[in-house]
Amino acid sequence: MPFQPKSLDECLQDVNSVLHDPWFNGWDITKTRNVEQHLAYLTHAPRGHNFEDSSVQSHTAAEALAKIRQKRAYLTASQMRSPGYHELANLYYALMIGRSTLGCYDDSRQLRLFRGVAGMLQEQGRKHPRVLLLGFSTVYSLENLAALLDLNGLETADIMAFDKSSTPLRDAQLYCNEQLYDKTISYWQGEAQQLPFPDDSFDLIATHLFFTHIPDGEKRQVIREVHRTLKTDGFFVDQELLVPAHFEKEEYVRAFRGIAGRYLHSDDNRYIKKTIASLMMQFASHHHFFPYHTMLDIERDFEAENFPAELQFAESRPIYTSNNRLVHWDAFNIKSQK
Ligand SMILES: C[S@@+](CC[C@H](N)C(=O)[O-])C[C@H]1O[C@@H](n2cnc3c(N)ncnc32)[C@H](O)[C@@H]1O
Numbered sequence: 363m364p365f366q367p368k369s370l371d372e373c374l375q376d377v378n379s380v381l382h383d384p385w386f387n388g389w390d391i392t393k394t395r396n397v398e399q400h401l402a403y404l405t406h407a408p409r410g411h412n413f414e415d416s417s418v419q420s421h422t423a424a425e426a427l428a429k430i431r432q433k434r435a436y437l438t439a440s441q442m443r444s445p446g447y448h449e450l451a452n453l454y455y456a457l458m459i460g461r462s463t464l465g466c467y468d469d470s471r472q473l474r475l476f477r478g479v480a481g482m483l484q485e486q487g488r489k490h491p492r493v494l495l496l497g498f499s500t501v502y503s504l505e506n507l508a509a510l511l512d513l514n515g516l517e518t519a520d521i522m523a524f525d526k527s528s529t530p531l532r533d534a535q536l537y538c539n540e541q542l543y544d545k546t547i548s549y550w551q552g553e554a555q556q557l558p559f560p561d562d563s564f565d566l567i568a569t570h571l572f573f574t575h576i577p578d579g580e581k582r583q584v585i586r587e588v589h590r591t592l593k594t595d596g597f598f599v600d601q602e603l604l605v606p607a608h609f610e611k612e613e614y615v616r617a618f619r620g621i622a623g624r625y626l627h628s629d630d631n632r633y634i635k636k637t638i639a640s641l642m643m644q645f646a647s648h649h650h651f652f653p654y655h656t657m658l659d660i661e662r663d664f665e666a667e668n669f670p671a672e673l674q675f676a677e678s679r680p681i682y683t684s685n686n687r688l689v690h691w692d693a694f695n696i697k698s699q700k
Pocket of ligand 1: 555570
């Protein structure tokens with residue numbers, strides 16, 4: 363039985379009553395996780411529709427979801443003496459209203475990539491795939507992956523959510539425990555340089571902006587581990603940003619101040635926006651950022667591990683620098699088959 367999402371109207375009513383409940387303070391995820399899961403699913407196209415047809419529904423659902431999540435993430439991060447990377451990442455993704463994460467609803471090339479791979483897995487007769495989600499970071503990437511598999515005909519799957527930090531694992535367990543859209547979820551903590559899985563374990567390994575966190579000298583070891591743990595004919599899919607070699611970290615950190623303007627609750631609350639601006643700068647400075655600079659660098663690393671990658675331009679992401687100069691960093695889809 364495929365997952366049956368509630369209608370958008372029903373979800374919006376639920377969100378309204380949550381936000382107008384005088385006792386709602388955003389903390390208690392158990393009160394909202396049900397409507398959050400339905401909304402996250404609705405950020406994607408309904409079955410049988412094109413991605414392009416459903417952009418209004420997707421954006422409305424993503425905004426309603428962000429209203430709940432921004433509040434929770436802001437309270438969590440602002441009340442900690444020194445919030446960690448993941449508390450800040452939760453706030454960042456909530457402020458971005460679902461964008462910049464794996465499988466986000468408005469990145470049509472990435473959605474096509476997942477659609478294509480899901481189709482290939484079905485053609486190969488892998489109707490119940492084992493899937494590794496590498497460095498998933500927040501529930502955004504987990505729910506997008508589970509929804510996209512579902513919407514593209516893979517009604518059941520075992521998803522292994524993997525990260526080196528325990529915070530995403532704890533958050534996701536509280537959010538959806540072992541089941542999401544009829545997919546079985548299990549949680550694994552470890553380092554991708556040494557995956558704790560036997561050879562030939564997975565039909566699909568998915569990740570997003572992951573190599574930006576892996577030091578240059580260790581990237582090939584991760585590629586080797588991905589190749590080792592994929593089954594024959596299995597797929598690896600990823601999206602990475604290419605960042606020019608000359609970018610200045612300081613400028614990049616200051617640019618994150620502007621994201622505070624996306625807080626949906628307080629057009630006039632300058633105190634909250636100021637706090638968020640400072641939290642976002644902390645987020646950017648937390649980044650251990652080792653991005654690839656060119657497509658050639660990516661191709662070379664994959665080829666060196668006998669795992670040639672297909673690269674496809676996905677989108678140009680606008681980045682505002684500290685003096686409000688607009689620059690674009692290109693994001694590329696990466697696909698390899700073992
Ligand atoms: C930028 S985030 C990934 C974003 C996420 N995939 C998304 O689409 O929203 C990078 C994640 O990788 C994790 N990470 C960094 N180095 C790792 C490693 N060596 N092994 C496993 N996870 C790692 C971090 O803890 C973080 O959660």
